Amino acid sequence: MNYSDLTKVVETYGDPVYVYDSSKIVTQFERLTQAFGSVKNLKLNYAAKALSNISILKLMNSLGSGLDTVSIQEVQLGLLAGFKPESIIFTPNGVSLEEIEEAAKLGVRINIDNLSILEQFGTKHPNIPVCVRINPHVMAGGNSKISVGHIDSKFGISIHQIPHLLRIVEVTNMNINGIHMHTGSDILDIDVFLYASEILFETAKNFKNLDFIDFGSGFKVPYKEGDIQTNVDELGKKLGSRFNEFCEEYGKDLTLAFEPGKFLVSEAGYFLARVNVVKQTTSTVFASIDTGFNHLIRPMFYGATHQIVNISNPEGRERYYSVVGYICETDTFASNKRINEISEGDILCFKNAGAYCFTMSSNYNSRFRPPEVLWHNGEAILIRERETFEDLIKHQIDVKDLFTAKKKEEKVMVK
Numbered sequence: 520m521n522y523s524d525l526t527k528v529v530e531t532y533g534d535p536v537y538v539y540d541s542s543k544i545v546t547q548f549e550r551l552t553q554a555f556g557s558v559k560n561l562k563l564n565y566a567a568k569a570l571s572n573i574s575i576l577k578l579m580n581s582l583g584s585g586l587d588t589v590s591i592q593e594v595q596l597g598l599l600a601g602f603k604p605e606s607i608i609f610t611p612n613g614v615s616l617e618e619i620e621e622a623a624k625l626g627v628r629i630n631i632d633n634l635s636i637l638e639q640f641g642t643k644h645p646n647i648p649v650c651v652r653i654n655p656h657v658m659a660g661g662n663s664k665i666s667v668g669h670i671d672s673k674f675g676i677s678i679h680q681i682p683h684l685l686r687i688v689e690v691t692n693m694n695i696n697g698i699h700m701h702t703g704s705d706i707l708d709i710d711v712f713l714y715a716s717e718i719l720f721e722t723a724k725n726f727k728n729l730d731f732i733d734f735g736s737g738f739k740v741p742y743k744e745g746d747i748q749t750n751v752d753e754l755g756k757k758l759g760s761r762f763n764e765f766c767e768e769y770g771k772d773l774t775l776a777f778e779p780g781k782f783l784v785s786e787a788g789y790f791l792a793r794v795n796v797v798k799q800t801t802s803t804v805f806a807s808i809d810t811g812f813n814h815l816i817r818p819m820f821y822g823a824t825h826q827i828v829n830i831s832n833p834e835g836r837e838r839y840y841s842v843v844g845y846i847c848e849t850d851t852f853a854s855n856k857r858i859n860e861i862s863e864g865d866i867l868c869f870k871n872a873g874a875y876c877f878t879m880s881s882n883y884n885s886r887f888r889p890p891e892v893l894w895h896n897g898e899a900i901l902i903r904e905r906e907t908f909e910d911l912i913k914h915q916i917d918v919k920d921l922f923t924a925k926k927k928e929e930k931v932m933v934k
């Protein structure tokens with residue numbers, strides 16, 4: 520997609536607006552598939568929470584992807600999008616036994632991440648195979664906000680609890696069909712990842728009826744110039760050959776699974792917003808745009824850097840700006856960033872707006888959530904409408920004259 524394509528989308532659907540380039544999603548899917556070309560059975564389960572629009576899910580399904588889900592609602596969305604139940608894996612954290620049973624009833628694969636639920640589920644449903652989420656206590660990446668494999672993490676069954684896990688499997692006679700880990704959102708260091716994988720292989724040997732080993736995700740994509748990204752080719756070569764070796768040792772061609780979210784959709788997304796006000800203060804120049812953390816929270820929530828381009832003046836000379844939102848709170852998208860000279864009315868484009876952007880949006884300040892547009896074969900296709908005032912009040916219950924009636928009553932009593 521180029522800037523004139525993006526400008527056309529704004530002219531048609533207004534601003535702010537999310538746009539997703541389908542060809543980028545396809546390219547990323549193929550890149551990862553090719554990197555693991557040496558593995559006989561590879562399954563990519565797209566992590567729905569990154570971007571869960573049903574049209575995006577349908578695109579993933581058409582590519583042969585499975586679906587990684589973290590709530591019963593995501594399971595239902597996946598089924599609605601046409602995924603076969605066996606192509607969906609339910610990988611929740613801290614949900615009730617009832618929710619897991621509901622997912623099992625729908626026929627999807629179950630991934631359990633604590634011993635309490637494992638014991639309860641295995642006791643009630645010994646015939647339903649489950650996958651177990653292991654915490655290898657390896658930290659991939661240095662940011663504690665997004666590394667979930669470490670000792671204080673709430674995710675997974677500790678590698679040190681394997682004896683208890685095996686005891687539960689033995690007494691319930693349940694069947695473990697998969698081993699899973701998801702160490703964090705950044706695979707910065709392939710050797711660290713391979714180290715965690717060895718722990719998983721070692722664990723896998725305890726189970727005789729495995730179908731798959733799921734290595735989770737954490738593929739890093741570049742958000743700004745100079746960012747390191749996961750070298751998927753190197754990872755594919757190294758992990759692929761080690762996996763094949765393990766399968767021989769294990770005596771069965773297992774499936775190697777991954778659950779990429781960010782890697783598949785982050786770079787495909789653009790978020791477009793209009794500059795309402797250019798405000799010169801004593802210390803900086805603010806560009807206030809017609810959005811805020813109600814639509815894009817990653818910069819404030821994670822300190823994420825999203826590149827910003829002024830697509831209304833892409834050739835203009837660069838100046839320093841602080842880009843802020845219209846929410847009545849501090850909602851700074853970027854401080855002192857060099858951006859092509861901004862005039863009021865210009866359209867700013869946030870890159871890497873595919874993953875964890877729309878799905879984290881809210882109605883804070885009683886604003887509408889923006890529309891989503893899919894750019895496919897050179898055409899803009901609306902895949903979600905902009906919300907309306909009706910959406911805002913849809914589930915609110917008006918107490919009618921409850922308070923006015925009370926006032927009258929009080930007056931009567933005074934008399």
Ligand SMILES: *Cc1c(COP(=O)(O)O)cnc(C)c1O
Binds near residue numbers: 566703735778782874
């Ligand atoms: C969120 C999540 C993913 C996707 O992570 P990305 O960093 O977006 O690739 C994969 N697996 C599980 C269990 C998750 O919770």
